[in-house]
Amino acid sequence: MIERYAALIRNAWLVDLQYRASIVLWLLWGVTEPAIALGIWWAIAGDGSVAGYARADFARYFFAVMLINQLTIAWDSWYLDRWIREGDLNYRLARPLHPAHEAVAENIAYKARTASVILVVWLLVAAAWPAVRLPFEPGRWAITAVAVLLAAAMRFFISFTTGLLAFWTTRATSIMELHAGVSLFLAGRIAPLALLPPAVAGVAGVLWFRSMLAFPVDLLTGAVHGTDAVLRGLAAQLVWLGVWIAAFRLAWSRGIRRYGAVGG
Amino acid sequence: MPALVTAEQLSKTFQVKVRDPGLRGALRALFRPRYRDVHAVRDVTFRIEPGEIVAFLGPNGAGKTTTLKMLTGLLYPTSGRVEVAGFVPWTGGPPFKRRIALVLGNRQQLVWDLPPEETFLLNRAIYDIPEADYRERLAELVALLELGDVLQKPVRQLSLGERMKCELVASLLHRPPLLFLDEPTLGLDVTAQEAIRRFLIEYRERHGATVLLTSHYMQDVTALASRVLMINRGRLLYDGALEALVARIARTKRIELVLGGGGGDGNQVTAETLAAFGEVKSFRFPNAVLEVRREDAPATSARLLAALPVADLSIEDPPIEEVIRLAFARGVEEDE
Amino acid sequence: MRAPRWLGLLGAFLRLNIAEELQYRANFVASVLGTLFSMATALLTLALFFHHTTTLGGWDYWEIVVLLGVFNALTGVIEAVLRPGIGQLAGEVRSGELDLVLVKPVDAQGFVSFRRLDIWRITDVVLGLALAGYALFRLGHTPSLPQLAAFGVTLAAAAVVVYAIWVVLMSLAFWFVSVENIAVLFDAVYEGARYPVSAYPGALRFVFVYLIPIAWTTTIPASALTGRLRPELALVAALVAGLAFAFARALWRAALKRYAGASG
Numbered sequence: 001m002i003e004r005y006a007a008l009i010r011n012a013w014l015v016d017l018q019y020r021a022s023i024v025l026w027l028l029w030g031v032t033e034p035a036i037a038l039g040i041w042w043a044i045a046g047d048g049s050v051a052g053y054a055r056a057d058f059a060r061y062f063f064a065v066m067l068i069n070q071l072t073i074a075w076d077s078w079y080l081d082r083w084i085r086e087g088d089l090n091y092r093l094a095r096p097l098h099p100a101h102e103a104v105a106e107n108i109a110y111k112a113r114t115a116s117v118i119l120v121v122w123l124l125v126a127a128a129w130p131a132v133r134l135p136f137e138p139g140r141w142a143i144t145a146v147a148v149l150l151a152a153a154m155r156f157f158i159s160f161t162t163g164l165l166a167f168w169t170t171r172a173t174s175i176m177e178l179h180a181g182v183s184l185f186l187a188g189r190i191a192p193l194a195l196l197p198p199a200v201a202g203v204a205g206v207l208w209f210r211s212m213l214a215f216p217v218d219l220l221t222g223a224v225h226g227t228d229a230v231l232r233g234l235a236a237q238l239v240w241l242g243v244w245i246a247a248f249r250l251a252w253s254r255g256i257r258r259y260g261a262v263g264g
Numbered sequence: 265m266p267a268l269v270t271a272e273q274l275s276k277t278f279q280v281k282v283r284d285p286g287l288r289g290a291l292r293a294l295f296r297p298r299y300r301d302v303h304a305v306r307d308v309t310f311r312i313e314p315g316e317i318v319a320f321l322g323p324n325g326a327g328k329t330t331t332l333k334m335l336t337g338l339l340y341p342t343s344g345r346v347e348v349a350g351f352v353p354w355t356g357g358p359p360f361k362r363r364i365a366l367v368l369g370n371r372q373q374l375v376w377d378l379p380p381e382e383t384f385l386l387n388r389a390i391y392d393i394p395e396a397d398y399r400e401r402l403a404e405l406v407a408l409l410e411l412g413d414v415l416q417k418p419v420r421q422l423s424l425g426e427r428m429k430c431e432l433v434a435s436l437l438h439r440p441p442l443l444f445l446d447e448p449t450l451g452l453d454v455t456a457q458e459a460i461r462r463f464l465i466e467y468r469e470r471h472g473a474t475v476l477l478t479s480h481y482m483q484d485v486t487a488l489a490s491r492v493l494m495i496n497r498g499r500l501l502y503d504g505a506l507e508a509l510v511a512r513i514a515r516t517k518r519i520e521l522v523l524g525g526g527g528g529d530g531n532q533v534t535a536e537t538l539a540a541f542g543e544v545k546s547f548r549f550p551n552a553v554l555e556v557r558r559e560d561a562p563a564t565s566a567r568l569l570a571a572l573p574v575a576d577l578s579i580e581d582p583p584i585e586e587v588i589r590l591a592f593a594r595g596v597e598e599d600e
Numbered sequence: 601m602r603a604p605r606w607l608g609l610l611g612a613f614l615r616l617n618i619a620e621e622l623q624y625r626a627n628f629v630a631s632v633l634g635t636l637f638s639m640a641t642a643l644l645t646l647a648l649f650f651h652h653t654t655t656l657g658g659w660d661y662w663e664i665v666v667l668l669g670v671f672n673a674l675t676g677v678i679e680a681v682l683r684p685g686i687g688q689l690a691g692e693v694r695s696g697e698l699d700l701v702l703v704k705p706v707d708a709q710g711f712v713s714f715r716r717l718d719i720w721r722i723t724d725v726v727l728g729l730a731l732a733g734y735a736l737f738r739l740g741h742t743p744s745l746p747q748l749a750a751f752g753v754t755l756a757a758a759a760v761v762v763y764a765i766w767v768v769l770m771s772l773a774f775w776f777v778s779v780e781n782i783a784v785l786f787d788a789v790y791e792g793a794r795y796p797v798s799a800y801p802g803a804l805r806f807v808f809v810y811l812i813p814i815a816w817t818t819t820i821p822a823s824a825l826t827g828r829l830r831p832e833l834a835l836v837a838a839l840v841a842g843l844a845f846a847f848a849r850a851l852w853r854a855a856l857k858r859y860a861g862a863s864g
């Protein structure tokens with residue numbers, strides 16, 4: 001299995017190389033959204049603070065969002081939707097390898113490439129701009145890495161499962177857009193969860209949205225206080241990861257069954 | 265020996281949305297959609313022994329690809345039974361998939377932006393092919409398909425024929441005993457088509473693979489298949505050797521003439537002159553083609569040779585396309 | 601090309617696309633729902649910002665909602681006309697299908713721009729203008745005739761500017777073959793047009809006015825409608841639009857020349 005993954009990742013890496021310009025674009029997309037949000041909050045915060053976030057805090061927050069979103073985002077729903085609709089699933093199904101492995105390998109290759117770019121950019125910006133610097137805390141960073149891994153895995157399964165909806169509907173992409181729209185708020189992409197009305201932030205915490213992005217980001221920027229809070233956050237991530245893995249397996253077995261009934 | 269592929273009363277029915285043409289029909293379909301049953305495959309039964317090359321022949325939409333998908337486990341039948349290499353394809357899983365290769369004429373598994381070699385390496389990993397075997401098989405396939413240094417170029421720069429050849433290499437590295445080819449020569453030029461046919465024959469000879477291919481090209485069938493399964497509108501019309509089919513259907517023969525030589529007044533011959541001997545299919549001096557009843561062919565030929573200045577004459581079967589077209593149009597009847 | 605022939609062509613495109621679109625019943629519902637959803641998201645985002653402030657770049661809440669309505673109307677134009685046609689261009693350059701376009705006896709740029717119309721997205725335009733109207737009502741401001749005229753001019757100019765930006769982006773497809781998702785970059789940057797340009801810090805403001813002139817697309821028309829803009833200045837917008845179009849056309853021709861020279 002390791003060899004297969006090595007081969008898959010190598011393949012994905014090489015394809016990415018061909019698409020250098022494309023990937024730069026996706027990177028820029030991943031950066032502009034937090035940048036615009038930062039711009040607005042910067043204006044609003046002025047010389048004071050908003051719910052405890054001053055300008056520097058916003059800057060750190062949104063740089064963390066840039067990095068961690070890039071590390072956790074999954075595009076597989078779009079690929080899967082296309083594979084199913086265009087018949088590219090057929091030859092994958094005829095192989096003795098579950099197509100999800102190929103998707104995972106692509107994620108690894110793509111994220112390794114793009115996240116390293118963002119990391120370098122962050123380091124460069126931090127050299128010139130003290131506001132975005134983080135204190136050197138390897139312990140915190142290690143825990144953040146774990147949280148990021150859990151978030152990435154969960155988002156992969158969310159993405160893949162929603163992609164599988166293409167077995168049933170041609171509007172799977174609409175559902176993905178719906179989820180993306182909701183996560184704009186609830187996952188913390190537009191603002192730290194602390195700035196949302198408490199009820200809304202509560203929903204984000206109860207559901208999987210906080211586990212997607214906001215929790216690892218808060219971990220990194222030091223907005224999670226106390227071991228208790230850290231453990232509860234990680235536990236929530238584990239639980240939701242489990243839920244989405246189960247959803248994935250259900251969707252796959254049902255979806256394949258339907259695919260075998262109605263064809264591509 | 266049990267058959268390698270068994271299909272019994274295989275059927276597949278799809279439900280398709282009905283839409284009337286035009287704007288009004290489109291509006292209607294928007295608010296009250298209707299469905300109808302499409303019987304893509306109806307009660308198809310056949311057996312295939314190991315080592316055969318079998319062609320599924322039929323017009324577009326006949327049900328060939330649907331049958332193939334059921335044999336490879338991509339679709340499951342609405343009714344009937346199918347067994348391939350001891351597996352039920354639909355539930356076969358990885359062990360089954362290792363024993364087959366599927367090549368689709370209109371979709372490719374080669375990674376578009378990379379050289380074909382990269383896809384080969386990927387497949388090597390997916391099918392767990394040992395290094396030594398991989399090298400040996402790759403070398404053999406490349407030699408048989410005459411690929412040369414095409415392997416280094418990105419797939420998107422290859423011609424359609426080169427791509428199909430590489431597709432075949434990618435599919436055969438794990439040397440499966442069963443090959444399923446769906447329209448493998450689709451869209452290729454004549455040279456490429458012939459190259460692929462030669463390859464398939466050679467490959468089968470060497471490795472004893474069983475080959476099932478679908479096609480609507482007659483030449484694929486005549487060159488490759490000892491056995492033809494004719495499918496039209498979901499039904500199996502004919503299952504057997506091609507020559508027998510031709511003999512059964514074709515009640516006529518064609519006499520091909522080249523006029524001239526000998527007496528030298530070949531240009532006196534007109535279409536009317538020829539029409540006395542049989543139906544004139546084409547006449548462009550000095551070539552002519554006449555169609556006569558099969559049993560009359562020898563006698564008519566003798567009369568032609570006696571009456572007209574003929575430089576060359578041969579008796580042929582009518583073009584296979586026409587035979588097939590007749591077969592599909594009439595269904596295959598017992599000969600009289 | 602003469603106008604009547606162009607109108608005839610447009611009519612043909614329209615007929616073809618409408619008939620095609622009506623096939624997919626879900627498209628209709630999804631389209632409207634999608635627009636309503638994204639408008640709701642935008643209003644919620646704005647509400648979130650105004651939860652923590654009373655003005656943004658000197659603009660009141662309802663003034664920005666007018667701008668949001670304009671944004672939606674323009675998005676409707678983009679989705680209905682630009683993305684379906686020009687969006688395909690990069691793929692066609694890559695696959696060589698563009699040749700099929702170039703042999704047609706019509707201007708290639710026009711053909712590519714208008715050949716596919718996602719007509720349901722016109723609902724975006726309607727909904728956007730309705731939103732702007734409602735916001736004006738809440739502001740208690742009835743635009744005077746000069747203001748309405750200025751709005752008309754600046755809105756048309758905005759559409760032209762957006763079109764020009766798209767043509768420029770798509771022309772890049774001729775130089776960088778693998779930028780199929782350049783539309784993604786547009787989406788990301790265009791998000792900045794949701795807010796008045798005065799909301800951004802100086803550097804971004806400069807970019808959005810002079811470099812990627814999205815400020816001219818939403819801020820200016822909205823200003824015309826709410827009376828912030830002196831109606832005469834609408835002519836400047838028209839001038840900017842003209843310049844943008846000329847630049848884009850020149851770039852397109854250069855790109856085509858390169859394509860014709862490069863392909864085999």
